[in-house]
Amino acid sequence: MIGIICAMQIEADGILALCENKEETVKYGMTFTRGTLCGKELVVVVCGIGKVNAAMCAATLINDYQPSLVMNSGVAGALSPVVSIGDIVVGTKAVEHDMNTTALGDKQGEVSFPTGKVLFFECDAAASRLLAEVCAGLEDTKTVSGIVASGDVFISDRSKRQLLNDRFGALACEMEGAAIGHVCVCCGVPYVILRAISDDMDENKGMDFVKFCALAAKKTVRAVKEFVMHIDNNALMR
Secondary structure, three states, X not given: OEEEEEOOHHHHHHHHHHXXXXXXXXXXXXXXXXXXXXXXXXXXXXXXXXXXXXHHHHHHHHXXXXXXXXXXXXXXXXXXXXXXXXOEEEEEEEXXXXXXXXXXXXXXXXXXXXXXXXXXXXXXXXXXXHHHXXXXXXXXXXXXXXXXXXXXXXXXXXXXXXXXXXXXXXXXXXXXXXXXXXXXHHHOOXXXXXXXXXXXXXXXXXXXXXXXXXXXXXXXXXXXXHHHHHXXXXXXXX
């Protein structure tokens, strides 16, 4: 089973429309929709915006549905001119860019655990490779693999975006991926991040973010369908 977490309804609607045999269960205010896509079992859920919402959702999904893989799908802002509106970023790892205990001598973004400290939460390598491959086959779509930076702030200022790229080498910023990765890594569940760029380093060039968000969400829906069609039942699912 694949668990798919989206922050906003607009990001999940297209995926849900493709699913068959749907059953809904509400848990802690979140609607978990279980169904099938291309003969594969999925659970799709909208977690809400932000790291706490995302972490709570991921923990509930893992505890109640035992997915073999968790995918965080949605939109993101560009942190580099390498990617622009409509391009896709497949996460290789994620960082909580707003985690800050530098006053204690830690690195910006570093998370402390009883067993040590972690800066980046690694995505599942096999799932990320497959996702990048299927996205590269989408029409009129540029796909880049790289680091995703997550934080509880919507970053629109170009200089702040550039800072995140300089500090972490990240290609995209959003508000959920690293929190989902944090939970998945702690629980031993593979995860992957799929992001379509909804706003670029030129601050949307005067166009509306919501419009871009809808356009970008269409890209992620196509990518999710292709990924599910090509995923190896024996390698990544149980």
